[in-house]
Amino acid sequence: MNGALLAASRISALVLAIAVAVHLYVIIDAVQQGLTAAALLERTHGNIPFLALYACFVLAASVHAPIGLRAVLAEWFGCSGGLTDGILVCFGILIAVLGMRAAWAVFAA
Amino acid sequence: MKTANATETLSLEIWRGGAVGEFRTYRIPMRANETVLDAVSEVQRSRDPTLAYRFACRVGMCGSCAMMVNDRPRWTCRTRVGVVARGGRLRLAPLRHLPVVKDLVVDMAPFFAKWQRALGRFEPGVAPFRDFARVPPASAERQAADAGIECIGCGVCYAACDVVGWNPDYLGPAALNRAWTLVNDGRDQARRERLAAVSGPGGCASCHTHMACTETCPKAIAPTYAIAGLKRLAICAALGVKP
Numbered sequence: 001m002n003g004a005l006l007a008a009s010r011i012s013a014l015v016l017a018i019a020v021a022v023h024l025y026v027i028i029d030a031v032q033q034g035l036t037a038a039a040l041l042e043r044t045h046g047n048i049p050f051l052a053l054y055a056c057f058v059l060a061a062s063v064h065a066p067i068g069l070r071a072v073l074a075e076w077f078g079c080s081g082g083l084t085d086g087i088l089v090c091f092g093i094l095i096a097v098l099g100m101r102a103a104w105a106v107f108a109a
Numbered sequence: 110m111k112t113a114n115a116t117e118t119l120s121l122e123i124w125r126g127g128a129v130g131e132f133r134t135y136r137i138p139m140r141a142n143e144t145v146l147d148a149v150s151e152v153q154r155s156r157d158p159t160l161a162y163r164f165a166c167r168v169g170m171c172g173s174c175a176m177m178v179n180d181r182p183r184w185t186c187r188t189r190v191g192v193v194a195r196g197g198r199l200r201l202a203p204l205r206h207l208p209v210v211k212d213l214v215v216d217m218a219p220f221f222a223k224w225q226r227a228l229g230r231f232e233p234g235v236a237p238f239r240d241f242a243r244v245p246p247a248s249a250e251r252q253a254a255d256a257g258i259e260c261i262g263c264g265v266c267y268a269a270c271d272v273v274g275w276n277p278d279y280l281g282p283a284a285l286n287r288a289w290t291l292v293n294d295g296r297d298q299a300r301r302e303r304l305a306a307v308s309g310p311g312g313c314a315s316c317h318t319h320m321a322c323t324e325t326c327p328k329a330i331a332p333t334y335a336i337a338g339l340k341r342l343a344i345c346a347a348l349g350v351k352p
Contacts, residue, residue, distance in 0.1 A: 001314035003347035009314075010344060071315070075275040080310075 005067055012064035019057035044106045051107040058099030066092040117197060119190060121152060123160065124202040127209045132200065139197060145185035146174050149201065149213070161212040169327065172263025176213050177202040182268035184327045204268040206277075220264050223280045228306045229287035234298025242296045254293040257286045257335050259328050266322035266332055278311035282322035282332035285313055289335035292342065304342055313339035 001009070030040060044050050066088040073079040073088075119139040122132040135152045146164055153160040164174040169187045176185055178193055179200050193199065207215035224230075244251050266282040267273055273281050280288075288307045291297050307313050313336045322332040345352040 001310070001312075003308040003314070003343035006308075006314040006340060007344040007347040075272070 001067070001071065005070075008063055009067045012060040012067075015056055015060035016064055019053060019060060022053060023057065041106060041109045045109055047107065051103060054103035055100065058096060058103060061099065062092045062096035065095060119148060119194060120198045121148060122198070122200040123149070123152065123213065124209075125160070125212055127211060130209075130212075132202075139190065139194075141191070143190050145178055145183070145188045145190055145193065145199065145201070148190055148199070149185060161210070161214045163214050170261070172261045172265075172327075175204055175263045175265050175268070177204060177268065182265040182325055184263065184265065187327060204264050206268055206270070206273045207264065215264075217262075217264060220267055220281070220283070221262070223284040224262070224287055226306060227280050227284040227288040227312075228299055228303040229284050229291065231291060231294070232297055232299035232302075237298075238296060244295060250293040250295060253338065254290040257290045257330050257332070260286055260290075260330055261328065263327065265325050265327055266330075269321040269325040271319060271321065272315055272317055276311065276315055279315045280307065280311055280313075282316075282336065285316070285339055286330060286332040286335040289338050292339070304339075304346055307339050308343040308346065313343060316340070 035043075069091065070080075070084070070088050073084055117139040118136050121135045121137070123135060124130055125133045135156045137148060137151050137155065140147070146167065149160070149162050150164075153162065162174070162176070164186060165171040167174075167186045169184055172184060174185045175182055177183075177200075178185065178188055179195065180202075182204055183193075185201075190199065201213060203209045203213050203215045207217065207220060210216050246252075246255075260283060262283060264283070266286075270279075270282055272279050285307055288303055292300055292303055297303075316333070316336045318333060318337070320333045323330075323334070326332065342352055
């Protein structure tokens with residue numbers, strides 16, 4: 001890992017820490033209020049702050065996860081190099097696309 | 110501390126061979142206040158003169174007697190048998206992560222090669238200072254350097270580090286600690302090159318902060334904090350901001 005990847009890993013971890021805390025708070029609050037799926041979607045529909053938060057969440061995860069996996073693959077399986085990095089970049093893009101698709105789905109529902 | 114009389118027996122399982130070998134058991138009288146190094150010496154002198162081990166100062170200054178004692182790296186000259194023997198037994202092996210030369214002796218060359226890779230040497234530059242450098246002892250840089258400067262390169266932290274085992278390319282705690290002391294030395298002229306050397310693959314970012322190095326260092330140095338400092342500088346350099 002070089003300095004740029006380390007910086008990306010640490011900054012994305014910072015964003016994830018905040019996003020996960022808010023996400024857990026929202027889950028607990030929704031459960032305690034006994035909200036149904038329809039009631040939840042009613043609140044998320046057209047909600048720009050919600051979309052912005054989850055967009056940040058997804059993008060941070062799509063940066064953080066491949067960097068962490070890169071270290072795991074290198075240390076535990078000896079996999080490193082251009083091909084591994086290419087696969088991990090694709091994995092990051094996949095997380096970003098699937099995550100943004102989900103966030104957009106509940107925003108536009 | 111356990112004190113023992115000479116009627117008790119100490120059973121030592123000692124690694125014999127090179128990369129391939131086996132543990133052999135030797136029994137000697139357990140003596141009060143003896144060190145592990147004393148016990149190894151007694152085995153060599155009274156049981157098997159072919160046993161190879163390394164020591165020099167016997168007083169915790171050279172670090173050459175480091176080996177695995179009950180699976181933990183230690184200076185054997187500063188470790189009393191009574192403190193570490195479990196049920197009158199000790200298991201001694203060569204330091205982890207280094208090639209075994211014979212029995213308890215390892216080849217330290219890969220360890221010091223990594224110090225060189227981390228630019229763990231003072232670089233006066235092509236135009237060294239003409240006058241004495243004035244280094245305030247209370248400055249943050251000098252205090253950071255002082256915290257790690259007493260390392261004598263015994264290899265205990267290197268043997269304790271799991272990341273070195275997982276990633277043989279990893280520079281290891283001692284080399285990174287040395288780099289950190291030099292990064293904080295205002296007279297050194299290779300700060301940028303050194304930071305590049307420890308920021309690349311196998312560098313400071315590979316540390317998992319397990320703190321095994323800090324836990325085991327016989328000099329009570331904290332390489333983990335040195336590595337954290339290098340990570341901070343590496344991130345600042347990558348972002349183009351001043352630390």
